[in-house]
Amino acid sequence: MQQIRATFDRLRHQRRKALIPFVMGGDPSLASTPSMLLALQDAGADLIEVGIPFSDPLADGPIIQAASARALAAGATPARVLAAVAAARPRLTVPVVALSYWNPVAQFEGQPGLEALRAFVRGARRSGLSGVIVPDLPVEESFAFRRIAGREQVAMILLAAPTSPAARLRMIARASSGFVYYVSVTGTTGIRRALPPHLVDGVRQLKLLTTQPVCVGFGISTPAQAAMIARVADGVIVGSAVIRAMAQGTTTSRKISNAAQCVARLRKAL
Amino acid sequence: MIRRQTLPDRSGHFGPFGGKFVPETVMAALTELEREYAAARRDPTFRRALRSLLRDYAGRPTPLYFAKRLSHRLGVNIYLKREDLLHTGAHKINNTLGQGLLAVRMGKQRLIAETGAGQHGVATATVAALFGLTCEVFMGEEDMQRQALNVVRMRLLGATVTPVTGGTKTLKDATSEAIRNWVTTVRTSHYCIGSVVGPHPYPMLVRDFQSVIGQEARRQILQKTGRLPDLLLACVGGGSNAIGLFHPFRHDRRVEMIGVEAGGSSLTPGHHAATLMKGRPGVLHGANSLLLQDRFGQVLPTESISAGLDYPGVGPEHAYYQLVKRARYVAVSDRRALQGAQLLARTEGILPALEPAHAIGYLAQAAWRLRRGAPIIVGLSGRGDKDVQTLARHLHAADPRHV
Numbered sequence A: 001m002q003q004i005r006a007t008f009d010r011l012r013h014q015r016r017k018a019l020i021p022f023v024m025g026g027d028p029s030l031a032s033t034p035s036m037l038l039a040l041q042d043a044g045a046d047l048i049e050v051g052i053p054f055s056d057p058l059a060d061g062p063i064i065q066a067a068s069a070r071a072l073a074a075g076a077t078p079a080r081v082l083a084a085v086a087a088a089r090p091r092l093t094v095p096v097v098a099l100s101y102w103n104p105v106a107q108f109e110g111q112p113g114l115e116a117l118r119a120f121v122r123g124a125r126r127s128g129l130s131g132v133i134v135p136d137l138p139v140e141e142s143f144a145f146r147r148i149a150g151r152e153q154v155a156m157i158l159l160a161a162p163t164s165p166a167a168r169l170r171m172i173a174r175a176s177s178g179f180v181y182y183v184s185v186t187g188t189t190g191i192r193r194a195l196p197p198h199l200v201d202g203v204r205q206l207k208l209l210t211t212q213p214v215c216v217g218f219g220i221s222t223p224a225q226a227a228m229i230a231r232v233a234d235g236v237i238v239g240s241a242v243i244r245a246m247a248q249g250t251t252t253s254r255k256i257s258n259a260a261q262c263v264a265r266l267r268k269a270l
Numbered sequence B: 001m002i003r004r005q006t007l008p009d010r011s012g013h014f015g016p017f018g019g020k021f022v023p024e025t026v027m028a029a030l031t032e033l034e035r036e037y038a039a040a041r042r043d044p045t046f047r048r049a050l051r052s053l054l055r056d057y058a059g060r061p062t063p064l065y066f067a068k069r070l071s072h073r074l075g076v077n078i079y080l081k082r083e084d085l086l087h088t089g090a091h092k093i094n095n096t097l098g099q100g101l102l103a104v105r106m107g108k109q110r111l112i113a114e115t116g117a118g119q120h121g122v123a124t125a126t127v128a129a130l131f132g133l134t135c136e137v138f139m140g141e142e143d144m145q146r147q148a149l150n151v152v153r154m155r156l157l158g159a160t161v162t163p164v165t166g167g168t169k170t171l172k173d174a175t176s177e178a179i180r181n182w183v184t185t186v187r188t189s190h191y192c193i194g195s196v197v198g199p200h201p202y203p204m205l206v207r208d209f210q211s212v213i214g215q216e217a218r219r220q221i222l223q224k225t226g227r228l229p230d231l232l233l234a235c236v237g238g239g240s241n242a243i244g245l246f247h248p249f250r251h252d253r254r255v256e257m258i259g260v261e262a263g264g265s266s267l268t269p270g271h272h273a274a275t276l277m278k279g280r281p282g283v284l285h286g287a288n289s290l291l292l293q294d295r296f297g298q299v300l301p302t303e304s305i306s307a308g309l310d311y312p313g314v315g316p317e318h319a320y321y322q323l324v325k326r327a328r329y330v331a332v333s334d335r336r337a338l339q340g341a342q343l344l345a346r347t348e349g350i351l352p353a354l355e356p357a358h359a360i361g362y363l364a365q366a367a368w369r370l371r372r373g374a375p376i377i378v379g380l381s382g383r384g385d386k387d388v389q390t391l392a393r394h395l396h397a398a399d400p401r402h403v
């Protein structure tokens, strides 16, 4: 949590915006995940989002769905993804946050109810993760998880959407820690040629309601789109474009360098 | 025992189950739906419109038929609640008429639905045509093959049927895809969920629309026999026909309730859809309920001869009924369901859908525990036209002289 705060404080000082790539833990393999994270850091990532795969990723479009399926086939489990992050941690200087759907987290290590959450959050902290994002856990249902995460100093990053009315935005901004994740489109993750015209207004409105950093994700794929959003937001999250670039590689090392090149191109635009 | 308070609570929970676990993008739409539904259920115009559609368009009330030959065979008095006689052939139309009226009230121009057996898809396509809305139905590729007749019906009604090729290619993945589409089109589209599943307020709303089954059945059995039944029996996929029958009897403590799940080919993981028997608490498709899942919280594949029961989740109200022991849940195998379909066809001249054939398949086992002549109501949720090919194939395989 402190590491996320420190990162945004530093970026603000440097008048820079955060570049936040997303990759799926265990894709293409669990063994490659530590080098993938390090490559993204070297390519200019300020913070990294690592996915914990789920069989039914409701908020994801085809590219991330496929990455989830590949990671599950490669044997990824929540604990193994945490272990992969822990393996890279000694050489990582940027904060890493985990993105997972609710069910794998709530079943962590086969434990029931709150025990699973406690074990997951503790495991995340020990692996050197700074925060968690759970796209199917709205603020109303997040109370217990937030309390547990808060105690362990793990940030619980909540999502805000273009369809969220002002009262909800305020509630989300207040409950979120680390930063607020603004969903740029009404839709799932994926690559979009054009971003919605009201996006800039939406981010501005949210910025007026909170002093926390606001990062924007979903649908952003090109350096030009990233640059446009960076004018209003504190950070840009890019998932599907990085994963598509990665998946086009034929060997593991090509996959990693493809993802890193995609991040480097985005970095130049920010 | 269930307390006399109304369930779910304000946040949509049935005890530990229920709630809202969906992407933030659709949270506002759920709030709007809650608000509109609360207003509609108090609005006499809405209620009158729904009542008259249920009567003149759908064909309610449905008969409560005393199945004499079947009763004689099994030694208990069996009454069939004939939802199979409704327009479009199943109980699903009760719910889609209600949600269709709500969608019109909210000014939505488009309906989205998921479907397994195709009955909910047909019912949604039907009300879309009736109200002049566009309609897109998501259906797993495997289900499109085994329920080809219903695919044709939906297309004839003007709906777009979108094949879902991901995952298990059945109802679970069709539901995920419908939710993704809803996340994308939420401002103009109403997601017409087909069972008592999904995020609040759907489990409550669908239950209310389906409760007409139990309300009529309760009145009818009292009229016919002067007493309440000993047992209610209904199949459970998501659980809407079962909750529709059970809910109006929930305070009648002497009335036993049994939900019948799909036992598939065997009760080993991956080969059945018996969520209440074999599931653990978990979140899928917007609600916390019971779920067939592995140790890591990944959803398990399911298997059932009936596409409408082939689902790894179940409505949160059923999970709650089981927890507080108000209802019991059992599983019936594919083979016994096929025997059930045949039994009802031969004894009563009624060909049931494969879903309620599971409930028929359990009758013999339910009967031996009860005293002779005990009255039982079986929810006959739909008719078997859609399943004729599946029945022919399996019965032929069992006995080539057969069909």
Ligand SMILES: Cc1ncc(COP(=O)(O)O)c(C=O)c1O
Pocket: B090, B091, B116, B117, B118, B119, B120, B194, B195, B196, B235, B236, B237, B238, B239, B240, B241, B242, B307, B308, B309, B353, B355, B356, B381, B382, B383
């Ligand atoms: C005839 C029939 N009965 C039952 C079901 C199962 O749904 P539910 O459990 O919601 O009643 C279906 C689903 O397609 C159906 O077509």
